[in-house]
Structures are given as structure tokens and as C-alpha cells.
Amino acid sequence: MSLLRALRDRLREPDPGSSTAAGKVLPAGNHVAVTWTVPSDYGGMTSAMLRRSRAFAQDTASPVRILTFDPTLDAAAARTRLSRAGELVGGTLLQHLWEDLAAWPDEDLGVEPDARPAVWPRADGGQLYRSETDEAGNLVRRLHFRPDGTPAAVERVRGRGRVVRLVDRQGRRGRRWTSIWQLYADWIDRILPPGPTYVVVDSKSMVRPFARLDRPRTVVAHVVHGAHLRSGATDPHGPLSGSRRALVQHLDDFDAVVLLTDGQRRDLLERVGPRDHVHVVPNSTDLPRVDPDRPRPRGAGAVIAQLSDRKRVDHAVAAHARAVERTGSALRLDVYGDGPRRQDVEALARTTRGVRLHGYVPRAADRLSEASYLLLTSRSEGLPLVLAEAMSRGCLPIVYDVRYGPADFVTDGTDGFLVPDGDVDGVAARVERLLRLDDDAVRRMRRAARRTAEQYADDAVVARWAQVFEAAMRRADARVAGGAVPVTSSPS
Known part of the structure; x- marks a missing residue:
């Protein structure tokens, strides 16, 4: 049983003496999130960061600052856009390096x-x-x-x-x-407040400057949102993704490294050896007031993904075409997202009946209440937030079983379907299977999907972060004092 599944069981029946059962809140102090940019068509990583920041602000009743560094970002426009979308509320503040320099x-x-x-x-x-x-x-x-x-x-x-x-x-x-x-180091030192400060680095581009941050009473945690191994790696010692080499190089420079799944933590520690500051905390999701039993067309599928090589949306479109051929039904596939492979996907969609490309749509997850199933055909993942967004709305995921995330989230045949990586025919077959299930079986699956998503609610995930921060502050204090870093049991 995976660690996340064990966590689900503990959350259903919490120990009365546990910190989670006692309503554990984040430690008092300053909370900061670090990302490279907030693009207009942001995806899962940025969405997860924004949601976590809002949850932290609500839990601590104090602002959470989001630091950005992209020289091309219009920070004022980003604030307006995010505020209108309801993403920059509840005490979250956007602070931008180049805008700040211009105001000195x-x-x-x-x-x-x-x-x-x-x-x-x-x-x-x-x-x-x-x-x-x-x-x-x-x-x-x-x-x-x-x-x-x-x-x-x-x-x-x-x-x-x-x-x-x-x-x-x-x-x-x-x-x-x-x-x-x-420049980054001096700006960070200038703007970070004194006292207990908890910095969460989401961007892999910002590993280097924050790994070397050495300030009293300051914790630096790095969240790894994607796979650290290249697509196709067959074991934990396979080739690293180029963008994750800095993670392994600076692993011990952070006070906490947070992975989204137990499977990835296991693989990383198999490679680098035991570490007590490597934890597992999944991303949280909202739980909209949606009845999972609400009627929806059984043949309505959806994709929410960047149109990129890693997301392989062309696989989803090809699987849809084969499902139409296998079933003879008038299926529909709504694709939400934009990216460098848009022209290729558009060309494929023009020759495939029932596919509609909508481009980037803010809050596209709300459209999943009308979809019967979600297709996710990525090469690699961290813990795809879109899975929780779909399952919370009773939309059943049909997903490639890749490193990492899907198997930690989806129980095949119970709350969704897992398909071997790259098996386009397998995806089409699962769509066909879903169409042929009786109404009671589908209703049970949709309710199970909703129950799975409930385990990733904000309060449960914030409680996990509270444990990580407490352990990390002990490590940070020992590091700054120049003493031995204490061995602590991982809350993961």
C-alpha cells in the first residue's frame, strides 16, 4: 500500500492524540512562495502554488508573499488577472524582482x-x-x-x-x-523579513539561489512538481531529467525537499541514500459542491493539459478516434490548453470527429462537471492536480500509468482507470468499457472518485505542511548554529 493511501485511511479515522486530529495549524511566522513567473496560461504547478498560498494565508491569518523573477513578467497585469480569477485573494501578495528594483x-x-x-x-x-x-x-x-x-x-x-x-x-x-x-541573493536578503520565515520554492529554475540561502530562523523547502528521472527510465538509477540535476546536486542544501508521491520519494532515496528531510506532501484541491451523480453524457471526454511534447495530447486525440471506431458512438472530446504543439494537435483534430479545441480557458476544471471522463496521456508527471480536480467532480480519469502520480491517486477499476504507458488502444478500450458499464456501476465509480479527492482537501494537506515545517526548522536552526543536524522522523 502506498504512503498516500495509508494517509487516506488515517485521515478517515484520525488518532485523537495526533496533530492532524487536533487541528494542527502552520507554525507562526512569515510564509513565502517562490516561482519563476505566473504566465497567463499557467498550468498545474502554478495552480497548485497559488492554491497552497491561499490555504496558508487562511490558516495563518497573515499574508503569503509570492516572489517572481521573470524579466518579461508584467507584475501589475498579473495581479489584476489573478485577482479577477479569484486566484490572488485571501492575503496572497505578488512581489516581482524587476518591479521592485524599479521602485527603489x-x-x-x-x-x-x-x-x-x-x-x-x-x-x-x-x-x-x-x-x-x-x-x-x-x-x-x-x-x-x-x-x-x-x-x-x-x-x-x-x-x-x-x-x-x-x-x-x-x-x-x-x-x-x-x-x-x-542579484537574486541580495534581493532575497533585502526583502525576506526577520524572525521565523518559511520559504517554499516551487520553480526548478530557482533551486540554485535558494539552496544556498543561509539566514537565522529561515526554512527553505523545495517542492518537486515533476519527475526527476527522464521519461522511459527503467529504474531509480536511470538518467536524470536535465532540469532536475540541480535538485540532486543541492538536495542536502535544503531544509526540506517535498515530493508529491511516495513512489518518487522511494526512487529518489534509492538513488541518493537515506535522508530524513525528504517528505511527501500532495497538492491540495478544491471540493466544489458538485453532486457526482449529476447526469452527464456518458461519451463526453475532456483533456486539460498544455499542448506540449510531455503531455502527448495527440495520444488522447488518437485514442478518442479509436474509441469512436470501436463503439460506433458519437463521442465528444473537449481539449482545454495551449502550447507549442497546438498546430499539430489542431491538424489531428481536424481529421477526427468530435474533437473540439478550446485553447487556454481559466478555471477549465469547472468544465469537468459536465464531462464523463478525463484523458491524461503524459510522458511523466508529479502528482497531476487535474486528477483531483476531475475526481472531485465525479469525472473519471483514464490515465497512463507513468512515473509518478497516477497509481498513487487512481485505483484501477474503482475510481478511474490506469493504462500502460503509451497504450493508445488501451485508452480507447477503457472508454469503451466505461460506455458499456451499467448505471449503478458508473455511479459507484463516480462516488469513489469523489471520496478519493476528498483526501486532498486543503486542511489535510496544510496539516502535513505543518509537520514538515516543524522538522525543517529544527534542521535549519542546527545548520545556522554550526552544529550537527538532528535526525528527525519524517512525517511522510
Whole structure:
């Protein structure tokens, strides 16, 4: 039995003396989330981060700050967009590096007293940044502007690195960083408040600067949202995903490393050896007031995924086509999402009856109340949030059994269907099987799916985070004090 399934059983009948049963709340202090950006068409990782931040803010009754670093992000527009969507509420605040730098007063910019103004380009019509490239299209310089049009910072490309210079409102050169990592470190040190602080790093791009953060009473936890092994790896010692090498390299530099499934934790520890600061905490989901028994067309399928190589939405469309052929039914497949493979998926959809591409739709999960089943055909996963979103609405998942997540979430034939990785015919066969089940069997599966999703509610997941933070603070205190890091039992 997986650890997450054991957790479900414990949550159904909690021990009266346990911290979960006692309504354990997060430790008092400052809570911070770290991500690279918040794109307009964000997917599961960003959605999970935003939801966790809102849950933390509600639990602590204090703000949770979300730090972003993408130089192309319009932070003001992102705040407006997220607030309107109900994603940036309940005490969550978005703080952006480049917007912050642009607001610094001139006296904080490190300008030498005898520095002379230089002539700099100004912004065009509210421009936030301007990228300058060479004849080959390679970035050579980026200017970041203030609302008044003056440049606040200048990035220059030096080989594979960046040199950043601040500029005051008179055009005088100020402080200079010889690497972007130095800038990140100084900004983080400037804005993080004193006292107990709990930082959760969601972005794999930000592993390096936060792994080296060394501040008193500050915990740094890294959440791994995807597989650390390459797709197709056959054992825990297989090749690492390029984007996860930093995770393994800096594993012991974090006070806590949080994985979404027990299977991934087991594989990681098989590779690196025992670690007591590697935990399992799943993402939480909302539980909409939806009756799982509500009528819906049995042949209505859905996909919510980025149109990318990793998500393999073309497999879902191909499976739908084969299911139509096998059953002779007028099935429907609604695809919500956008991405680099959009043209390919569109071309395939034009030749496949019943497929509709909707592009990126905010809160697309709400559409799952009208769908009978969800297709998920990814190469790899962490713990797909869309599974919980579907199951909470009585929409049955039909999903490739890949590393990691699906098998920790779905019990085959009980609350959904697991299909061998890459088996398009197998997906079509499960759609056919669902169509042929009697109404009572389908009703039982939809109710079971809802019960599964209930175990990933905010309060249960926040209680897990509380345990992780307490153990991590003991580790952080010992690290800063220069003593031995205590061995603690993992709440996972």
C-alpha cells in the first residue's frame, strides 16, 4: 500500500492524540512562495502554488508573499488577472524582482557621489523592458524601465552569464552585480523579513539561489512538481531529467525537499541514500459542491493539459478516434490548453470527429462537471492536480500509468482507470468499457472518485505542511548554529 493511501485511511479515522486530529495549524511566522513567473496560461504547478498560498494565508491569518523573477513578467497585469480569477485573494501578495528594483529610491542604488549622468534609451509607451539582440538574434542587452520611462536596470549578456547594473533617475550608473545569481541573493536578503520565515520554492529554475540561502530562523523547502528521472527510465538509477540535476546536486542544501508521491520519494532515496528531510506532501484541491451523480453524457471526454511534447495530447486525440471506431458512438472530446504543439494537435483534430479545441480557458476544471471522463496521456508527471480536480467532480480519469502520480491517486477499476504507458488502444478500450458499464456501476465509480479527492482537501494537506515545517526548522536552526543536524522522523 502506498504512503498516500495509508494517509487516506488515517485521515478517515484520525488518532485523537495526533496533530492532524487536533487541528494542527502552520507554525507562526512569515510564509513565502517562490516561482519563476505566473504566465497567463499557467498550468498545474502554478495552480497548485497559488492554491497552497491561499490555504496558508487562511490558516495563518497573515499574508503569503509570492516572489517572481521573470524579466518579461508584467507584475501589475498579473495581479489584476489573478485577482479577477479569484486566484490572488485571501492575503496572497505578488512581489516581482524587476518591479521592485524599479521602485527603489535613488539613494539605495549605490551611485558614487561624483558619478555623471549617461544617455540611456527611454521606454516607448509604457514599455516595461526592451530586449536588444545581435544580427543572429542572440540577446545582448535588456533594459528595465520605470513607469516614468527612465531605465532602472540594465542586463548585459556575458557568455552564458548576466551582468546587471542599476541606473538612477538622472541616468547615473549605480550598483553592479557580476552575475544574476548575486542579484537574486541580495534581493532575497533585502526583502525576506526577520524572525521565523518559511520559504517554499516551487520553480526548478530557482533551486540554485535558494539552496544556498543561509539566514537565522529561515526554512527553505523545495517542492518537486515533476519527475526527476527522464521519461522511459527503467529504474531509480536511470538518467536524470536535465532540469532536475540541480535538485540532486543541492538536495542536502535544503531544509526540506517535498515530493508529491511516495513512489518518487522511494526512487529518489534509492538513488541518493537515506535522508530524513525528504517528505511527501500532495497538492491540495478544491471540493466544489458538485453532486457526482449529476447526469452527464456518458461519451463526453475532456483533456486539460498544455499542448506540449510531455503531455502527448495527440495520444488522447488518437485514442478518442479509436474509441469512436470501436463503439460506433458519437463521442465528444473537449481539449482545454495551449502550447507549442497546438498546430499539430489542431491538424489531428481536424481529421477526427468530435474533437473540439478550446485553447487556454481559466478555471477549465469547472468544465469537468459536465464531462464523463478525463484523458491524461503524459510522458511523466508529479502528482497531476487535474486528477483531483476531475475526481472531485465525479469525472473519471483514464490515465497512463507513468512515473509518478497516477497509481498513487487512481485505483484501477474503482475510481478511474490506469493504462500502460503509451497504450493508445488501451485508452480507447477503457472508454469503451466505461460506455458499456451499467448505471449503478458508473455511479459507484463516480462516488469513489469523489471520496478519493476528498483526501486532498486543503486542511489535510496544510496539516502535513505543518509537520514538515516543524522538522525543517529544527534542521535549519542546527545548520545556522554550526552544529550537527538532528535526525528527525519524517512525517511522510
